[in-house]
Amino acid sequence: MSFEKTPGWLDWYPGPSRPAFRLPPGSVDAHCHVFGPGAEFPYAPERKYTPCDASKHQLYALRDHLGFARNVVVQATCHGADNRAMIDALIHSGGKARGVATVRRAVTDDELRQMHAAGVRGVRFNFVKRLVDFTPKDELLEIASRIAPLGWHVVIYFEAVDLPELWDFFTALPTTVVVDHMGRPDVTKPVDGPEFALFLQFMRDHTNVWSKVSCPERLSVSGPPALGGERNAYRDVVPFARRVVESFPDRVLWGTDWPHPNLKSHMPDDGLLVDFIPHIAVTPELQTKLLVTNPMRLYWPEQEGA
Numbered sequence: 001m002s003f004e005k006t007p008g009w010l011d012w013y014p015g016p017s018r019p020a021f022r023l024p025p026g027s028v029d030a031h032c033h034v035f036g037p038g039a040e041f042p043y044a045p046e047r048k049y050t051p052c053d054a055s056k057h058q059l060y061a062l063r064d065h066l067g068f069a070r071n072v073v074v075q076a077t078c079h080g081a082d083n084r085a086m087i088d089a090l091i092h093s094g095g096k097a098r099g100v101a102t103v104r105r106a107v108t109d110d111e112l113r114q115m116h117a118a119g120v121r122g123v124r125f126n127f128v129k130r131l132v133d134f135t136p137k138d139e140l141l142e143i144a145s146r147i148a149p150l151g152w153h154v155v156i157y158f159e160a161v162d163l164p165e166l167w168d169f170f171t172a173l174p175t176t177v178v179v180d181h182m183g184r185p186d187v188t189k190p191v192d193g194p195e196f197a198l199f200l201q202f203m204r205d206h207t208n209v210w211s212k213v214s215c216p217e218r219l220s221v222s223g224p225p226a227l228g229g230e231r232n233a234y235r236d237v238v239p240f241a242r243r244v245v246e247s248f249p250d251r252v253l254w255g256t257d258w259p260h261p262n263l264k265s266h267m268p269d270d271g272l273l274v275d276f277i278p279h280i281a282v283t284p285e286l287q288t289k290l291l292v293t294n295p296m297r298l299y300w301p302e303q304e305g306a
């Protein structure tokens with residue numbers, strides 16, 4: 001099957017630079033995706049965008065180039081609840097990748113067990129309206145109760161303005177809960193303002209909540225973009241990410257978000273994106289927690305400290 005990309009689609013950046021920041025040994029890229037390839041793993045009929053292909057081989061080449069040891073491959077919405085591309089990536093990672101799936105209520109216990117054997121450790125619930133159709137909360141709660149006994153967690157993706165409405169649902173989840181991209185704060189608002197304070201309270205009051213401090217390229221309004229050698233990119237996102245890292249150092253994760261679906265203004269150089277990390281995790285201790293200790297605890301607990 002061949003697919004035509006969404007008009008205006010930006011492809012991932014070819015030939016990224018080598019980061020100046022040396023990642024701690026054993027670092028995990030804890031949020032990235034594979035797209036297709038569409039000819040092998042067709043995009044889902046219910047998708048809201050059609051991306052360029054981004055294969056497991058290209059993802060793992062990027063991992064090695066940037067200096068990561070492992071990946072967490074998160075099911076992208078363009079594949080709906082068809083997890084084959086993501087699971088194929090896990091199976092061909094030599095144990096170096098774990099995954100987060102999207103499942104529907106109809107998933108069988110046997111399918112969940114097979115996913116676990118392949119390396120899946122969580123499910124993703126998406127509330128971003130431009131990406132998915134609405135799924136009833138009772139279906140999501142049922143899924144959460146089914147995956148909890150496997151030791152999996154729930155990854156949630158939502159916009160900051162929707163947190164008040166989703167609060168009761170999120171705080172009822174029986175598992176570890178991982179927020180994608182800091183709950184998408186509006187970084188034109190003050191870091192000490194009420195909107196971000198609510199997010200920080202969400203994490204403070206609920207110690208099962210973790211956050212990915214990822215996607216400055218998505219959240220930034222004023223830039224500058226991580227392109228052309230820029231090692232001070234996305235300044236407006238720094239205070240937000242730094243606040244989360246310093247407030248909750250044991251519950252933060254970082255990921256490239258490669259291949260960066262739906263970016264409109266530019267596609268970042270992933271090497272320069274890695275150079276963003278020391279601006280938000282400013283000590284070697286914080287960097288090791290963010291990039292090694294925390295993701296290992298969540299995704300490879302059996303290898304922790306090994």
Ligand SMILES: O=C(O)c1cc(C(=O)O)oc(=O)c1
Pocket residue numbers: 075076077078131180218257261262
């Ligand atoms: O903001 C986005 O467009 C986006 C989309 C997806 C996805 O389509 O799965 O994943 C992300 O992490 C971010």
